[in-house]
Amino acid sequence: MKLKDKAILVTGSSQGIGLAVGLAMLREGAQVVFHSEKPMSKCGEVIKAIGTPNAFYVQADLSKEGEARRLVQVASERYGPLDALVNNVGTFREPELLAVAKKDFEAIFSLNVWSALEATQEYVRINQKAGRGGRILFSSSLNGTRSEPGHTLYDASKGALNALTRQLALELAQLGFTTAAVAPGLIETPLTDFGMKSDPAVREAIRKQIPIQRIGTIEDVAEWYVFLASDAAKYATGQVVAVDGGLDAQQMAFRPIAHSER
Structure with a gap:
């Protein structure tokens, strides 16, 4: 029971990594x-969780101005700061x-970066009024430091979240808040098919590029959030933790080793 009696809001938690974390x-x-932009009737796994008094769901479209702020307010009203x-x-x-x-830039950065900053601002305001600090976690990505074709705006937004994690660690330390980000590698979720389910050859080619030789699962990632939200991680702040099967440690996959190198 690492998080006993702690109250936590997880944005984007109706599926994938967010659901697993929640x-x-x-x-x-x-x-x-729990939260998403969909009505709860379309969030089957969340409905199961809501059967306990320790779970609550809020619908909010965080791409819209003010909705991230409202979400934090509703969550704080439900369980306190x-x-x-x-x-x-x-x-x-x-x-x-x-x-x-x-418009594409604004759409990606509004949801991926601004909503996180807006939610954080309201979180800090509410907790300050209550005379307490807190923990702020971000879902970054290995793409924030290792680029991938076809993800110009996404990669830039995750790089911004990494910078925000470090910056807020400095800005908020004296107020009693700490920050951290989890940067997953390739994790199998409803949003990351990339042919992995429909084409076994594609799946195998992707798997072979991962040093651990396995595509990550949402469970591989979720426990890192639990640890970072727990008191065991209270002295760590401003850190971006890669959970990627070794991808960040690898310069390039399948480079032939010349005889002269041996």
Whole structure:
């Protein structure tokens, strides 16, 4: 029960990593506020969790101005000042580079970066009024430091979250808040098919590029959020933790080793 009696909001938690994080935190004793832009009737796994008094759901479209602020307010009204805020919501859908327009930039950065900052601002305001600090976590990505074709705006937004994690660690330390980000590698979720389910050859080619030789699962990632939200991690702040099967440690996959190198 690493999170017993802690109140935590996880944005973007109706599926994938966010859902796994919320459920893992529930199992560890936390009161968890789940969230997505969809009505709860379309969030089957969340409906199961809501059957306990320690789970609550809020619908909010964080791409709209003020909705992230409202979400934090509702969550705080439900369980009191929150012990942790997990800024997980995000998207990677974007056009090819030469087709990218300002509206595409604004859509990605509004959801992936601004909503996290807006939620954090309200979280800090509410907790300050209550005379307490808290923990602020971000869902970054290995793409924040290792680029991938076709993800210009997404990669830039995750790089911004990494910078925000470090900057807020400095800005908020004296107020009693700490920050951290989890940067997953390739994790199998409803949003990350990339042909892995429909084409076994593609799946195998991807798997072979990962040093651990396995595509990550949402469970591989979720426990890191539990740890970072727990008191065991209270002295760590401003850190970005890669959970990637070794991808960040690898310069390039399948480079032939010349005889002269041996």
